[in-house]
Amino acid sequence: MKNDEVIKLVLELYTEHTKLTAKEIHELIPDKIAIIQIHKAIKTLKEQKMFKEELSLDLKYYSLIGSVPEKPTKVNVDKGGRDVSKYKFNGQEYGKSRLALAIISSYVKKNKPSYKQLCEVFPMDLTPPYGFIKPKEEALEVSKQRARFFIKEHEVLELSDGPVCVSNQFTKDRVEKLIRIAEDDLGFKID
Secondary structure (H helix, E strand, C coil), rough: CHHHHHHHHHHHHHHCCCCEEEHHHHHHCCCCCCHHHHHHHHHHHHHHCCCCEEEEEEEEEEEECCCCCCCCCCEEEEECCCECCCCEEEEEEEHHHHHHHHHHHHHHHCCCCCCCHHHHHHHHHHCCCCCCCCEHHHHHHHHHCCCECCCCCCHHHEEEEEEEECCCCCCCCHHHHHHHHHHHHHHCCEE
C-alpha cells in the first residue's frame, strides 16, 4: 500500500481518537498493513507538522495538531520521503513553491497592485524566517548563500513601485494556507 493511502487511513482514526500509539494505530486499521508502513506514515505526518509526539510511561503517543483536514490531504512522497505533491491551477500542474509563484503572478497580472497592497492581501509571515514576498534587492541579499526566493529574471514580478520576488520555501502546511487564501478570498480554483 502506498504511503499516502496509509496516511489517509491513519487520519481517519483521528475522527474518533485523540491520542494513539503506533501499535494502537496498527491494530485499529482494518487493512493488513505492516507496522513499518505505519511508522513511515507517522514520520511523514510529523514532518508535515500534522502530528505531535508525546512520551508517557515509556510509550510514544501521537496526536493530531489542529483537526482532521476537511479536504482529504494527499501527500505524495518520493523514495527519500520528500513531499512531491502536485496541484492544478489555471490548467497547469505545479509543485508547492511553483504554485505559490503562479498564484502571486496571476494576482499581480490581474490586479496590478503596489508592494504595500500585495502585503495586505498575502501574509508576509507565511514563510518564516525569510518572508513570503520581498523587494528584489532584499530577496537577492537573503539568497546569496542559497536561493530562498525565485530570483531568475523571468520569475521576478514587476509591480508599480518596483520588482519583487516570491519565496520558494514552501511546506505542505504553508501552501495549504496560501491555497485557502487564494480560494476563499480571491476566488481562485486549485485542485
